[in-house]
Amino acid sequence: MAEKFISDRNLKFLLYEMFDVEQLLKYPHFADHSREVFDMVMETAMKMGKDLFKPIFTEMDRQQPEYVNGEVKVHPQVRTIMKECGAGGWIGPSFPYDWGGQQLPMTIGMLIPTAIWAAANYSGCVYPGLTSGAAGLIGSYCDEETRNKYLPKMMAGEWQGTMALTEPQAGSSLSDITLTGTPTDQGYYKMKGQKIFISAGEHDGVDNVIHLAIGRIKGAPAGVKGISLFIIPKKRIKDDGTLEANDLNCAGIYHKLGYRGAPITQLAFGENDDCRGWLVGEANKGLGYMFQMMNGARIDVGLSAASIASAAYYASLEYAKERPQGRKINSKDPLAPQVPIIEHADVKRMLLFQKAVVEGSLSLLMQCGIYEDLEHVTEGEEHENYNLLLELLTPIAKSYPAEMGILSCSTAIQILGGYGFCDEFPVEQLYRDVRIHTLHEGTTGVQGMDLLGRKMTMKKGKAAGLYFAEVRKAIQAASADAELKPFAADLEAALGKLEKVTGYLMGIAMKGDVELFMADATLYLEFFSIIAIAWQWLIQATAAKKALATKLEEGDINFYQGKVFTCAYFFGYELPKIEGLAVRLTHSDGVTIKMQGQYFGE
Amino acid sequence: MAEKFISDRNLKFLLYEMFDVEQLLKYPHFADHSREVFDMVMETAMKMGKDLFKPIFTEMDRQQPEYVNGEVKVHPQVRTIMKECGAGGWIGPSFPYDWGGQQLPMTIGMLIPTAIWAAANYSGCVYPGLTSGAAGLIGSYCDEETRNKYLPKMMAGEWQGTMALTEPQAGSSLSDITLTGTPTDQGYYKMKGQKIFISAGEHDGVDNVIHLAIGRIKGAPAGVKGISLFIIPKKRIKDDGTLEANDLNCAGIYHKLGYRGAPITQLAFGENDDCRGWLVGEANKGLGYMFQMMNGARIDVGLSAASIASAAYYASLEYAKERPQGRKINSKDPLAPQVPIIEHADVKRMLLFQKAVVEGSLSLLMQCGIYEDLEHVTEGEEHENYNLLLELLTPIAKSYPAEMGILSCSTAIQILGGYGFCDEFPVEQLYRDVRIHTLHEGTTGVQGMDLLGRKMTMKKGKAAGLYFAEVRKAIQAASADAELKPFAADLEAALGKLEKVTGYLMGIAMKGDVELFMADATLYLEFFSIIAIAWQWLIQATAAKKALATKLEEGDINFYQGKVFTCAYFFGYELPKIEGLAVRLTHSDGVTIKMQGQYFGE
DSSP states (O other): OOSOOOOHHHHHIIIIIISOGGGGGGSGGGTTOOHHHHHHHHHHHHHHIIIIIGGGHHHHHHSOOEEETTEEEOOTHHHHHHHHHHHTTOSSTTSOGGGTOOOOOHIIIIIHHHHHHHHHHHHHHHHHHHHHHHHHHHHHHSOHHHHHHHHHHHHTTSEEEEEEOOOTTTTTOGGGOOOEEEEOTTSOEEEEEEEEEEETSSOTTSSEEEEEEEEEETTOOSGGGGOEEEEEESEEEOTTSOEEEOSEEEEEEOOBSSOTTSOEEEEEEOTTSOOEEEEESSTTOHHHHHHHHHHHHHHHHHHHHHHHHHHHHHHHHHHHHHOBOSOOTTOOOTTSOOOBGGGSHHHHHHHHHHHHHHHHHHHHHHHHHHHHHHHHHOOHHHHHHHHHHHHHHHHHHHHHHHHHHHHHHHHHHHHHGGGGGBTTSTHHHHHHHHGGGGTTTSOHHHHHHIIIIIITTGGGGHHHHHHHHHHHHHHHHHHTSTTTHHHHHHHHHHHHHHHHHHHHHHHHHHTTOHHHHHHTHHHHHHHHHHHHHHHHHHHHHHHHHHHHTSOOOHHHHHHHHHHHHHHHHIIIIITTHHHHHHHHHTOOOOHHHHOOGGGGOO | OOSOOOOHHHHHIIIIIISOGGGGGGSGGGTTOOHHHHHHHHHHHHHHIIIIIGGGHHHHHHSOOEEETTEEEOOTHHHHHHHHHHHTTOSSTTSOGGGTOOOOOHIIIIIHHHHHHHHHHHHHHHHHHHHHHHHHHHHHHSOHHHHHHHHHHHHTTSEEEEEEOOOTTTTTOGGGOOOEEEEOTTSOEEEEEEEEEEETSSOTTSSEEEEEEEEEETTOOSGGGGOEEEEEESEEEOTTSOEEEOSEEEEEEOOBSSOTTSOEEEEEEOTTSOOEEEEESSTTOHHHHHHHHHHHHHHHHHHHHHHHHHHHHHHHHHHHHHOBOSOOTTOOOTTSOOOBGGGSHHHHHHHHHHHHHHHHHHHHHHHHHHHHHHHHHOOHHHHHHHHHHHHHHHHHHHHHHHHHHHHHHHHHHHHHGGGGGBTTSTHHHHHHHHGGGGTTTSOHHHHHHIIIIIITTGGGGHHHHHHHHHHHHHHHHHHTSTTTHHHHHHHHHHHHHHHHHHHHHHHHHHTTOHHHHHHTHHHHHHHHHHHHHHHHHHHHHHHHHHHHTSOOOHHHHHHHHHHHHHHHHIIIIITTHHHHHHHHHTOOOOHHHHOOGGGGOO
């Protein structure tokens, strides 16, 4: 089994050399921290990745959660994971001091451990991650009494938190949510309804599960305008602190392709009319609240996908270095010794593809983390600008790693050949695990509609304008380097294509044909994403070239050369994919609209 | 569980309306047959697909083969499958009468049942399929005595046949094969060595296993020039017809991502110096013989991938028609009823993608089948031309369905959303099963090298010339139709790009830089393949338009309209992908050659 699953050297490069995370230290909110603290967070997260998460990567897949009489039995180490994460302050590390948090930047406190642990064992890392997300909603929108009721236990890893959105009849269509809360005069609502696909919605690794669920107050308006957010605990907390059942039953779990170490549950609320929920914030504003968590969850999904792809990359890299097979293509002597397959150009191409996807994605995700942290500590227009950049890039940061992570893990299998298909190597599991990420927290299709239909047009296109300025800043910086100048020019040309395509589509929107405007939104997302990752690769190569101009150890030279070559790979092999997409996106003929259901066959 | 897994209507369209399989009847070799016979073959194959293969699709995945004390226990229905296939004449149906075959065209006798059964249950269909392949080699290169010894039992489904190539140290590098045969004066060779990844190499669904294995006669030249082909039975046949052990042990089986219903075995030959093998044909000519089978096997692999993707397509189509979710994008009323997801343009785009891949692939595969059948019954230059076309298109017919089948099954999952990830629907298994096909019988990388390095240059490019003429014939035919004329023009432009790219790469080859010439062979294969599938779609649309000009029933109108729309989809969405590939393929900068192993990281 491959040892390495992620490069902390690369994470440090992103944090310190590219995005200067230390710039955050000048803000009072983060003033207690230092580079040393950040390094320690990473070091401890790496140690936990290796010692706590990685050792049970295979086992959690093979010993899937079991559903027995309404209860879900998970791997016994889940309880240890939750406890250690609680004890170490890893649940809600970015929360303010007064919620019991450590006020770490999101980039450091959330993204770094998620990146590392998801690479080590994705199923294992969702338990604390989901709890952080749910606790964050309680922190943000509940009063002190409620915070005190839930946060200490959640942050200690004793209680699980969940995000409960999906219902059988609604799926991606949140306006059709029907979980209903009937008001009582006791301050709580009587809840009735069902949720499906709720990750970690019930298990024996914790003592209670706190669901943050969207639903409707009885009589609320139809559609998304009538959605409220509720806290619904599996067991409600009595005044003396003891727990009692809350008429919330787990009706079953799903058996899945991958991500098997975490139970995905079906939940039934109030089958006996005794399920209590508590409103979070104001009535009918639940979707907005949920989207605070959802945006973070989307970044987490992208990050997890990139991390799983990272583990597959290192597994295939190790194999490629060790596996002798064949000879160089220009060698004709069958008696010459075989060479390790990493010497074949096609294998290097496949490794470069993976490296480009993994490190390009991680770079964009850290970029988003920095925007989020800066949004948090700035005010006025600066605050709004960071928010807009983050909003614009979230669908890309979610979907590019998710979509390309699938291909990247598939490429890892390809490098291992027949062995890649066998379960004695980890890549087949990684390939199964990574497949979830284009589905949960908004499918790729939903992300495409979000980008084209909402983010590109919000505030009259202000976000897009800010984004273009960011990219052009990187182009300008790279243009000063002779080797990178051609890539800078390619990226400028790509931006031109992006402007042209966007203008073309907006023209259709102006004419009022919404269906045609949105028909290829998924492809627009792909087109936009490739350019965004090219932007990140140009920044990486610029930082690497800067470092290469100094005196370095051999290991560092290799590291930075790898960045420069992978940038060249991306511009040579990946960026050209926008050519075909641009052709498609400027020829909206409505074929997918005009195609009729009955033409597909019986 | 979805009922439909393949469309026999579509197979008939390909056979009769596109490729005029009845043209074969005029040749003496096929003169005993008729359209009625062909129809009956298809009808029976469909019935067996539904009644014999499909019912155990899930079961064969869940109850994997078990390795117990050197023996492999498979699903009990495997014996039934082998027996029924034997009794019905489905093993070697295209063999000549004097081997006990029925002299059916390959297209009818082999491709049709494989297409149908692989869609119903891929693991199930490999047992008879592999036996056909191995028996075909014995038929082609062995004398009557040997044929009489093996063929009756194999064709009756009592004995399994295999193709045993891969060895642990060799993998794709066949020149490093070491299985050794030491001559004896008894007419047999004493065999010693190992094979891995041998499908159905040992199981309890048959009474014997006949391996067609490549190896070397002791002292043979190094490299591929010293490879011979041997028959090595698991149990050797004594003069009285009884069987005795042949010192051939199954050392284990692999646990795999998919394709779980068939055991993939490790075999040890001659651990006790008593394993006998019999030479097939002449010494040191084994690789050429094996490639007869291999070429057929590559078509089978492509066909199986297309068929698995077909099953996933119909499963997602059924779901898309039945699953209500959301409203049309231009509807703002949250109280309006939900629509089936097939009404969303993005879902139709995903279905069109699958339909384009599945039916485009099947079309190319049937085209290859017709070339093969025509090659078989023609002579002289005509014979050579069909052979060259088949040789040229084999790497494409193998790899396009394999690579795109993965994406197509992944798209089926995407349509089902979270349900697609769960094992109560068949698509997650199909996604696992289809992943094998870019690996076995030559990886995609091997196919790329075959196409660019061998097929495009053989006979001074004659195959390529013939192929261009075939495509231009289709362009000319389509140009007569006003609706198809723009697609015909697009395909002509694509051919121009193919010529340009090929010329550019040949220029590099002429300069002697073989490594640079071949560095992007995999991408060249992809580029070439997209154009080949566009060609097939143009032929399909031309045939459909011709039919639409006649008086038709509603079902037929839908069928042909589906063809025309899918052609439009392919030209609108898939063909433009060549733009980026053409850019890449005409800018060989050697980045994948210059990249060094140590730059990838530890």
